[in-house]
Amino acid sequence: MTERLEGDVPVQSATTAASLVRETATLAVSGFGRVGYPKAVPLALAESGRDLSLTVVSGGSVGEEIDTELLAADAIERRFPYQATPEAREAANRGTVAYQDRHIEAFGDEVRQGHYGAVDVAVVEAVAVGEDWLIPSTSLGHTPACVEAAERLVVEVNEVQPLALQALHDVYVPDPVPHREPVPLTSPGERIGGPRIEFDPAKLSAVVLTDRPDSPYSFREPTREDEAIAVNLATFLSAELERNPTFAESVRLQFGVGSLGNALMGELGRIEFGDRDVAYYGEVVQDGLLDLVDDGSLSAVSATSLALSETGQRRLFERVERYAERVVLRPAEITNGAELVNRLGVVAVNSALEVDLYGHVNSTHVDGTHVMNGIGGSADFFRNSPLSIVTLASTARDGALNRIVPRVGHVDHTEHDVDVVVTDQGVADLRGSAPRERATLLVENCAHPSFQSSLEDYVDRANTAGGHEPHETDR
Amino acid sequence: MTERLEGDVPVQSATTAASLVRETATLAVSGFGRVGYPKAVPLALAESGRDLSLTVVSGGSVGEEIDTELLAADAIERRFPYQATPEAREAANRGTVAYQDRHIEAFGDEVRQGHYGAVDVAVVEAVAVGEDWLIPSTSLGHTPACVEAAERLVVEVNEVQPLALQALHDVYVPDPVPHREPVPLTSPGERIGGPRIEFDPAKLSAVVLTDRPDSPYSFREPTREDEAIAVNLATFLSAELERNPTFAESVRLQFGVGSLGNALMGELGRIEFGDRDVAYYGEVVQDGLLDLVDDGSLSAVSATSLALSETGQRRLFERVERYAERVVLRPAEITNGAELVNRLGVVAVNSALEVDLYGHVNSTHVDGTHVMNGIGGSADFFRNSPLSIVTLASTARDGALNRIVPRVGHVDHTEHDVDVVVTDQGVADLRGSAPRERATLLVENCAHPSFQSSLEDYVDRANTAGGHEPHETDR
Known part of the structure; x- marks a missing residue:
């Protein structure tokens, strides 16, 4: 069974990890459907008192630690490709945050191509991490592309997310264009990858332990x-x-x-x-x-x-x-x-x-x-x-x-x-x-x-x- | 060397072939970029004096024999997915022909799915034909999908189109959804098919000989x-x-x-x-x-x-x-x-x-x-x-x-x-x-x-x- 932490990984506090993010960084975060996003490092950034002007890119929507708290700290200057909090919506409509929604499908390649600047740091939630791999938690989203594009990587290992989630994951990452091969998937349930996202071990700058749960969804009753x-x-x-x-x-x-x-x-x-x-x-x-x-x-x-x-x-x-x-x-x-x-x-x-x-x-x-x-x-x-x-x-x-x-x-x-x-x-x-x-x-x-x-x-x-x-x- | 006609194919006049098209047929024609479309059968239809209300589908734009002559004969009631003659444009804008432009990429599957009715007859220009195959002329467009979807097939063998055009063709036809496999093409010049479109020999209802050239393109001088x-x-x-x-x-x-x-x-x-x-x-x-x-x-x-x-x-x-x-x-x-x-x-x-x-x-x-x-x-x-x-x-x-x-x-x-x-x-x-x-x-x-x-x-x-x-x- 995989352990939460394997090998020699640089465990640090959220505050120390947050200090790796420079003031005008392009920050890529995991998260999609408001789950599987990092919580401790964004909160530490929000509470840092620093004058931040970040470009924040994610897979899809993320929770309040980012699109409410970090936003309220006036730390987000640019935001792509999706948001789903009232505060982020209001900032987009006021024009105080430069936001554009983007096609989800294409966003990984846009990040790889540098549309949002070179990605300085990826902060990613995981259920486990090793020296050159991580296992995502409740969402995959564009985490593989963000990890690939980022110069440095911070992993939040979230102990309330079951380690068993790895059984769900099928991480297949397309090769970069123009060397891309056909994706070998021909039925919805087929598995063509494994549970891990792999990375260059030189990127791994910090591992932060956390136990904050995802912001749960709530659905209205059917009308x-x-x-x-x-x-x-x-x-x-x-x-x-x-x-x-x-x-x-x-x-x-x-x-x-x-x-x-x-x-x-x-x-x-x-x-x-x-x-x-x-x-x-x-x-x-x-x-x-x-x-x-x-x-x-x-x-x-x-x-x-x-x-x-x-x-x-x-x-x-x-x-x-x-x-x-x-x-x-x-x-x-x-x-x-x-x-x-x-x-x-x-x-x-x-x-x-x-x-x-x-x-x-x-x-x-x-x-x-x-x-x-x-x-x-x-x-x-x-x-x-x-x-x-x-x-x-x-x-x-x-x-x-x-x-x-x-x-x-x-x-x-x-x-x-x-x-x-x-x-x-x-x-x-x-x-x-x-x-x-x-x-x-x-x-x-x-x-x-x-x-x-x-x-x-x-x-x-x-x-x-x-x-x-x-x-x-x-x- | 392939002959223009091989095996026992039913050579007929354009007029006889045209009579196979019933008054309210969905007629699929070859053609894309105003070349490689059938000429003799559409003209014979236009000159037939019959009261036609055809749905005409093509790969892309076709020449005047269809989108001017056949249209002027008041024979076209519905037209998809593209037109490029002044007359067809005017008819679309007057609303006298039910026209909608469609994405080229998806149109073959739309024809296969029956969006434009069951295809009664496909009329296709070729440089050569046999009992269960044809070799297209100057365009491929959606000819494979149209031939596949049609109940009956009429082939116009055009003797002014060089037989040597077959050297250009690479006919790869995707399997029908949901049995579609990845298209095995990974570089622009690669060949993954052959020169022929194959079909059920029971479909082949007429072969018409013609020598009318394509309507040539003309480009304005650069401004x-x-x-x-x-x-x-x-x-x-x-x-x-x-x-x-x-x-x-x-x-x-x-x-x-x-x-x-x-x-x-x-x-x-x-x-x-x-x-x-x-x-x-x-x-x-x-x-x-x-x-x-x-x-x-x-x-x-x-x-x-x-x-x-x-x-x-x-x-x-x-x-x-x-x-x-x-x-x-x-x-x-x-x-x-x-x-x-x-x-x-x-x-x-x-x-x-x-x-x-x-x-x-x-x-x-x-x-x-x-x-x-x-x-x-x-x-x-x-x-x-x-x-x-x-x-x-x-x-x-x-x-x-x-x-x-x-x-x-x-x-x-x-x-x-x-x-x-x-x-x-x-x-x-x-x-x-x-x-x-x-x-x-x-x-x-x-x-x-x-x-x-x-x-x-x-x-x-x-x-x-x-x-x-x-x-x-x-x-």
């Missing part, structure tokens, strides 16, 4: 709209599986991170899968999946993070080795990789803020200007999926706000990347349709009745103005 | 803006190759189809490649590439179509076997495939109509409503490239129209997919930048001086309104 969306999605998918030869034998599913995604995962039992092999190939394991693993509905679950509630995390931790028979954690460049999503034929289900008449989707910017979290992996899956499905409630703010709109204020996914839109009202299957047909399908099938007639009026006026994608006014 | 863009691009790329380890040994380039792309290809000599291996991995071979093949500047050219001018085509036809030492034609799902563009590290250079302050790109819809041609393969390359570059003149209509705009009227490529913008005015390297920084870079470096102050005013007003991607008004 009536969530339920209606789940029913409409199940009806559509049950028919599609019968019709489409791509799904004759197997179905691989991905659901977006969040309460709607979690609710939909919990309602998978509504879909008539028949005797098809059903697997999950997505970004995160959410609570909704655990029952399906337990009852054998899913033959495999592949993800990069265990984004569970406190209850869900306890449930998994108690039986990690049992779950490891079916659950695999991979680097985000594999879970979200274009070639894998395409090859495995992953059905992608992601939520959105609003959809326009022609199928363009806004999933990030309220009013087109104020960012929520970021695009995350949604476009990685939509772009390469043989069946990409947008799910959203037809209205927001207790029915006051229409979400099927003439024009979206910000485009994250274009008309070319979305096949089907599902709301609480119904389903618009946009495949093989021209723009004017799309408008009709979306208004008739997906819009809320209280907004249908004003949308129909808009469509009439727009069609009079003319064009391939008619709009009432130019710009 | 002063084209020259300035070429100089700015060369300066940027020369520095980037030195800096970026991805390009330490080799560079693989793609240029968009069209006059600007052709002009930029012709100016590749301006880039300081040093002793790097330089190859082309794109959609089409345009005239600008032939000199570089002849003088040995390019070690390999991989494309799906020979989109040459009449002069260029003659030049290639006279020495096909010589060119075949370095030029490979592949199916479009390989030339544009996400995994290949990523793995090979293709630098993507594509033009656009307009770019907004945050890096969103409109490459298809004038005024946001009127389609030009379509997205084509531009997003296939931009999305998966390690370095995606938009090239455009800073103004249009003799300086009257600004092309660096507050908001684009239609988004084809989002801020996440574009790394660098190059105009005649300069270069904006957007990598690692936040939205407000992007606005400054684009206004200062890329906008035309005559529009800079009004853009600066807009940026000031937008920043006052606030948000992560500030805009003056909502929507």
Whole structure:
């Protein structure tokens, strides 16, 4: 059995490790889905009183020690590729932190290429470390790429994260472009790597012991709209599986991170899968999946993070080795990789803020200007999926706000990347349709009745103005 | 040596073959870059006097026999995934033909999945045919997928297309999802298939002999803006190759189809490649590439179509076997495939109509409503490239129209997919930048001086309104 610490590793206090980070460093941290991120060193940095102007890059979202505490210490000047705390969102919208959301799939290569400056230090949470390897904790994310790109490495060994988590990990790291080989993965549950991230031992600058738990996720209870969306999605998918030869034998599913995604995962039992092999190939394991693993509905679950509630995390931790028979954690460049999503034929289900008449989707910017979290992996899956499905409630703010709109204020996914839109009202299957047909399908099938007639009026006026994608006014 | 016709193939007149196409058929045709498309059967259909309502799908753009003549006969009701004639454009904008442009990369799978209905007949141009194989002519496009999906197959053997073209072809067809294996291609010039497309012999319904040449391309002469863009691009790329380890040994380039792309290809000599291996991995071979093949500047050219001018085509036809030492034609799902563009590290250079302050790109819809041609393969390359570059003149209509705009009227490529913008005015390297920084870079470096102050005013007003991607008004 692997020990927490093996060989001659430089154990130090968090404060000492934090002092290795220079004032204007590019700091890469582990973490994805708000788990598996380092806690002690960011807190020590936040409490250091130093005048820091850091560029912080992560795999995905991280917890409050970074995106709340370190941010509040005015230590973060630049932040990529994703954030999910109210404070980080506010800083992005004020423009006081230079933030841009980025495609998860591509972010590892962007870090390797130096888009965010040379990475000075990577601070990574692990369950165990040796002189030239570490075993990640609850997420893999872009930790391999960050470790590879960093000049120095600090490892936080977190003793509340079970050592047994190693049984879940499958660390396969693509070679650098242009020497990259095809990723040899051809089924969702296959293992092509091992539990360890390896590194040049000269990089290992500090090992810090910690016992702070991850910030647990919390999901809201499913709403009536969530339920209606789940029913409409199940009806559509049950028919599609019968019709489409791509799904004759197997179905691989991905659901977006969040309460709607979690609710939909919990309602998978509504879909008539028949005797098809059903697997999950997505970004995160959410609570909704655990029952399906337990009852054998899913033959495999592949993800990069265990984004569970406190209850869900306890449930998994108690039986990690049992779950490891079916659950695999991979680097985000594999879970979200274009070639894998395409090859495995992953059905992608992601939520959105609003959809326009022609199928363009806004999933990030309220009013087109104020960012929520970021695009995350949604476009990685939509772009390469043989069946990409947008799910959203037809209205927001207790029915006051229409979400099927003439024009979206910000485009994250274009008309070319979305096949089907599902709301609480119904389903618009946009495949093989021209723009004017799309408008009709979306208004008739997906819009809320209280907004249908004003949308129909808009469509009439727009069609009079003319064009391939008619709009009432130019710009 | 392969004969034009081998074995017992059902030679028939174009008129007889055309009668196999039922009135409301989904008709799949070969063709990409306006070459290698069938001519005789579409003309016979156009002249048949029948009341046709066809869905026509192709690999990419085709010539006038289809998108002008057959269209003028009112025979086309639906058209995907690309068009490039004035008549087809007008029909799309009037809404009299249901048209949508689609990603080239994904279109073969969309046809296989039945997005455009079951394919009744594929009509394919070839240089030779046997009982269960054909050899394509000047383009491969989505011909393999169309042949695979079609119930019946009609082959036009075109005797003006040299039989020697077979030396260029490398037909590798991915297995259907979910049984798809990694594509075993790891360098631009490698060959992983053979010259033939194979099919179930029961499909072969007619073979038609023809001698109509392809509609030749014509390129406008490079403008002063084209020259300035070429100089700015060369300066940027020369520095980037030195800096970026991805390009330490080799560079693989793609240029968009069209006059600007052709002009930029012709100016590749301006880039300081040093002793790097330089190859082309794109959609089409345009005239600008032939000199570089002849003088040995390019070690390999991989494309799906020979989109040459009449002069260029003659030049290639006279020495096909010589060119075949370095030029490979592949199916479009390989030339544009996400995994290949990523793995090979293709630098993507594509033009656009307009770019907004945050890096969103409109490459298809004038005024946001009127389609030009379509997205084509531009997003296939931009999305998966390690370095995606938009090239455009800073103004249009003799300086009257600004092309660096507050908001684009239609988004084809989002801020996440574009790394660098190059105009005649300069270069904006957007990598690692936040939205407000992007606005400054684009206004200062890329906008035309005559529009800079009004853009600066807009940026000031937008920043006052606030948000992560500030805009003056909502929507």
